[in-house]
């Protein structure tokens with residue numbers, strides 16, 4: 167029988183690395199809500215059954231992470247515009263008995279830059295490194311905010327072309343060899359690849375080639391200062407780390423499940439940073 171506690175979850179496979187329980191746990195305590203947010207490991211073959219029994223199990227919704235984002239996209243009754251355009255769902259909730267799927271990664275990306283580099287969307291052409299799932303969310307955010315010249319650079323050119331075709335006007339596709347030339351007049355450089363993640367070496371773009379007013383951001387947040395951000399800082403460019411995107415993408419889900427729009431505060435950031443430290 168469903169109890170009075172408001173229940174939400176994050177599911178992935180694996181899911182134990184997820185920081186989402188810490189984020190939502192902090193907000194639940196902060197707002198004195200009788201709620202829970204659990205990490206649930208679900209193998210791909212069990213994911214559809216898991217989704218079908220959510221309501222019966224008393225869940226108001228939850229987050230979906232790798233490898234279930236595309237499966238969730240296919241299973242929901244309705245999708246928000248961001249999920250539709252990105253092709254993946256990371257947030258589930260119920261409305262009038264129907265299951266909705268949304269994608270809050272683009273919101274998280276834009277809100278992080280709004281916090282730390284206000285005015286970013288008017289800063290000029292954007293160069294986006296990578297053409298995977300994370301890149302789709304970033305490109306959606308850039309288009310939503312009116313960035314008119316979005317340049318996707320990817321090791322596998324065909325994947326960049328696929329995204330260019332998906333997002334249309336204002337988006338161009340390039341191989342790695344074009345990177346240096348594309349940086350010369352760019353106002354924003356975004357890394358969406360795992361390059362520079364802990365244990366994953368390499369820099370695929372040199373911030374030294376960017377103009378002085380350029381902003382550099384990385385969606386990777388382990389380590390908080392990636393080699394790309396370190397090089398940009400050495401070049402005295404404005405840098406924004408990826409942790410704020412993680413924190414901000416959690417906001418709309420919490421509001422759906424628990425009825426309060428939570429804040430991304432310095433206190434929350436410090437809690438998650440402290441949790442990252444042993445892994446650096």
Ligand code: ATR
Nearest residue numbers: 296297298299300301320321322325358359360361
């Ligand atoms: P995500 O959903 O996190 O974006 P993904 O879909 O696996 O993950 O995409 C990973 C991105 O990082 C891709 O753009 C990938 O380039 P390819 O499309 O050529 O595979 C990029 N990437 C990963 N490792 C890389 C490397 N060593 N050098 C250059 N690009 C790399």
